[in-house]
Amino acid sequence: MNILNIFEYNRIIILGNNGSGKSFLAKNLAAITALPLIHLDVAFWKPNWEPPSEEEWLNKITNFVSNDKWIIDGMCSWGETMDLRFKAADLIILLDINSFVCLAGVIKRQGKERSDTAVNHHLDEKFDRDFIKFCKGIFKFNKTRRLKIMGFHEKYPDKPFYVIKGRRNMNNLIRQWRNEKENRMNNY
Numbered sequence: 001m002n003i004l005n006i007f008e009y010n011r012i013i014i015l016g017n018n019g020s021g022k023s024f025l026a027k028n029l030a031a032i033t034a035l036p037l038i039h040l041d042v043a044f045w046k047p048n049w050e051p052p053s054e055e056e057w058l059n060k061i062t063n064f065v066s067n068d069k070w071i072i073d074g075m076c077s078w079g080e081t082m083d084l085r086f087k088a089a090d091l092i093i094l095l096d097i098n099s100f101v102c103l104a105g106v107i108k109r110q111g112k113e114r115s116d117t118a119v120n121h122h123l124d125e126k127f128d129r130d131f132i133k134f135c136k137g138i139f140k141f142n143k144t145r146r147l148k149i150m151g152f153h154e155k156y157p158d159k160p161f162y163v164i165k166g167r168r169n170m171n172n173l174i175r176q177w178r179n180e181k182e183n184r185m186n187n188y
Contacts, residue, residue: 004162006033006177007184009091010069015149016095017141018075018134019105021170025095026073028174032181033071038064040074057081065089075145086152091160094149101167102138 006012006029014022014029023039030037043060046052052060061081064070065088072085086092110131153161164170 003176004091004173005180007180009160010035011065011088011090012071013085013089013092014071014073014095015075015092017097017099017102017145018138019102019109020095020097021105021167022073022075022095025093025164025170025174026071029177030071032174032177035069035071036067038070038072040072040076044074044076058084061085082148082152083155086156086159089159091162092153094146094161094163095170096163096165097167099139099141102141103135106135106138 012029012035014026016022026037026039029035043064044052044057051057057076058081061084064072065084072089153159164173
């Protein structure tokens with residue numbers, strides 16, 4: 001796998017299946033690069049899992065992508081807002097993680113407080129029908145949302161598009177980027 005010089009980019013989108021490690025990677029990248037981090041799940045959901053209106057969400061995304069520097073983590077909504085994100089990004093990272101690994105990640109984080117979800121929404125998470133449906137969606141990712149991502153990639157072929165296959169590869173990249181940051185700091 002080629003090493004990606006993460007320090008060349010100021011606007012990064014991180015996409016992938018539920019439980020793939022998008023937020024984990026985003027938090028690490030933000031710490032390494034000092035780029036502002038936007039978790040879409042935090043920005044999207046209102047109390048009681050109420051979604052914003054289309055206009056409200058479009059305005060939020062427009063404001064986010066108008067900034068010079070950011071990391072956007074998440075998959076919330078498609079259509080025009082995904083188009084805006086792709087158009088504005090310097091780099092798109094796709095986490096191509098095995099669906100069973102993603103399912104294990106979702107189950108492991110169930111009910112835990114996380115910085116990448118709206119305030120106290122972790123308290124609402126239950127092992128119920130909605131959770132089962134959510135988990136089933138993990139196994140549909142490659143036939144649905146991944147195809148949409150690849151469609152946007154084809155629409156914007158000039159945008160750097162980096163695929164990370166597997167958690168081990170992701171962890172190795174994070175380690176390499178941390179080392180590169182240390183080297184840069186030591187050389188100044």
